[in-house]
Amino acid sequence: MRLLVVDSFTERPFAGNPAGVCLLDGPAEPDWMQRVAAEMKHSETAFVRPLGADDPDADFELRWFTPVVEVVLCGHATLAAAHALFSTGTAEAGRPLRFRTLHSGVLTVAPAPGGGLAMDFPSCPPEETTEPDGLSAALGAPVSWTGRTPVNDVLAEVADAKTVRGLAPDLAALGAIEARGVIVTAPAEPGADHDFVSRFFGARGLRADGEDPVTGSAHCALSPYWSARLGRDDLTGYQASERGGYVRTELRGDRVVLTGGAVTILDGTLTA
Structure with missing residues (x-):
């Protein structure tokens, strides 16, 4: 076949x-x-x-x-x-x-x-929650907002896009967090061709190398989160992994078009 x-x-x-x-x-x-x-x-x-x-x-x-x-x-x-x-x-x-x-x-x-x-x-909008113990330390950067999605991903906002791009997390420490994975995000740099950036780390061994290049399911949570923050339903996200990739998102009620x-x-x- x-x-x-x-x-x-x-x-x-x-x-x-x-x-x-x-x-x-x-x-x-x-x-x-x-x-x-x-x-x-x-x-x-x-x-x-x-x-x-x-x-x-x-x-x-x-x-x-x-x-x-x-x-x-x-x-x-x-x-x-x-x-x-x-x-x-x-x-x-x-x-x-x-x-x-x-x-x-x-x-x-x-x-x-x-x-x-x-x-x-x-759509998988995250619900705000307290920051899991050790999350900021595992990421190596302070977290300003934390939520959890219906598929048990943790969504963490950090200061800016530069912080997201520069993360070198302690993957073993992330593995101690009760979650399918950790989505780290921030607004895009001024003048960028996208609205927000993200990276996705498999906290519980979702990927052997620890990071997913571009994660469609994560954008089911990123779309409602950033649409609420930015006041627009049509957005473009850039997942800033080594390979990198763009995901255009459109929030339609309880659905997301990726x-x-x-x-x-x-x-x-x-x-x-």
Whole structure:
């Protein structure tokens, strides 16, 4: 079957966040999908299969696996999956794609008028909370606001974009914090081509190297947070990892539309 590697939330190769995409002809066993994801070694590998008349509300089933576990929501691998379907001609160009997921309902992805692909995701606004013990010390920078998202990420605002870019956190100390991950954010520099910056650290081993390059699910929380702070529903975020990437966000009530580009890096055949 066809297997691709796609860089998401970028317009150029070897940037953004890479994901594997496996285009299935029919149902597959979860254990087999887990082994493929472990072989691929990307933070997530997406598995897509057509549903046909089996599901009138969706076109494809979509599941996401890290090398060690299945996850309930992944933005960059969803973007990669839609890009793969369009670029290979598996899906009709120009029309929205509806993905049936196990835990996140039906997710819709469609070509965006300004370029890229727009994903309709649930909004995950953070609720303000007290700062977890040791968070500022683990980050190496003082935190001015702390919240927790519905998927148990900690969102921490720091002084400015320069602080976000310069963070070199103690990952072992972050691992002691009860959270899926830690989103660190600040407003963008004056005159920047984006509105806010962020970085995402996997506090509980979400990633082996400690930092996710560009995190779609984090922007489901960053969008409502910065829209409330800045008074606008349409924003652009820059995730300032080493690879880096842009995510355009539009808050629509309890939904967030995340838009970004994608580039195919590898297109081959899985033989096992």
